[in-house]
């Protein structure tokens with residue numbers, strides 16, 4: 121039920137701090153250590169390469185998860201769009217582990233990959249919000265997102281739940297492999313939940329930004345580097361999906377290889393700056409587009425901000441910034457759709473779960 125909310129999407133954006141806390145509870149044992157199925161732990165230890173398979177927003181969460189698994193657990197990861205993998209399978213490693221990420225657990229493109237890799241005899245883990253779903257039943261193992269039902273077609277709380285569970289999976293694997301980590305995911309996720317609360321209280325500010333940057337535009341660009349690039353893809357998908365503004369996410373450094381030709385007087389460019397090692401270079405990219413007339417909206421993280429930034433995010437662990445930088449992007453998309461009188465929860469041409477290939 122929507123309760124007092126005008127739309128499910130807004131309610132689900134607001135639920136994100138609660139979902140983070142629920143995930144912390146569900147994946148914590150009595151001694152505050154991580155609690156995960158032994159069989160999953162074993163499968164993660166045995167594999168030499170993880171293949172993440174997903175679509176849409178879940179694919180974007182997979183891109184963030186790749187970073188966790190590689191940086192924290194030292195496992196090579198490939199992330200594939202399900203519909204591509206299905207018909208163009210890459211060479212597999214000796215001991216692949218397939219990880220399906222799917223809010224609904226019913227996405228046909230992912231299921232088709234699951235059927236194929238099961239025929240080949242490979243193990244599969246499904247990370248889903250619906251434990252009884254097809255992808256969950258047909259895989260060997262399941263990790264539950266605990267996000268509660270997601271009704272709006274535009275996925276919000278499932279994306280952040282997927283990222284949180286992937287962080288827990290990566291750290292659990294690192295611990296099982298006796299890797300020395302200076303990162304307590306449960307503590308860090310608790311800080312993320314608090315930061316998300318601050319952000320969901322800033323709706324008026326984001327609505328004003330929507331008026332300033334997206335009111336009449338027909339297109340918009342999202343740029344970022346490294347972790348911010350992954351989130352810029354998700355920000356663009358949210359915006360196009362519900363407001364029908366043509367939006368694309370780009371790697372900051374890639375602009376000059378073509379896309380910058382599209383920048384005109386007044387083109388909105390939303391830039392994320394949450395990563396210390398690329399802060400200088402993304403700022404350079406912002407200058408390049410501003411010099412060509414762009415209307416640049418910089419969203420930075422506390423500690424990295426500059427005077428001209430339109431929005432500053434509370435500080436969280438650098439690996440977990442996607443969990444918070446996405447919140448103002450979800451709200452920007454929401455208000456852009458609202459201001460254009462679009463059907464926020466049920467955008468045209470889209471279904472909540474895509475059960476055809």
Ligand code: M6R
Nearest residue numbers: 176177178222223224227274275
């Ligand atoms: O249920 P799934 O996570 O497998 O769905 C995958 C995509 O269809 C889904 O994320 C879609 O891109 C969303 N509508 C995006 O908001």
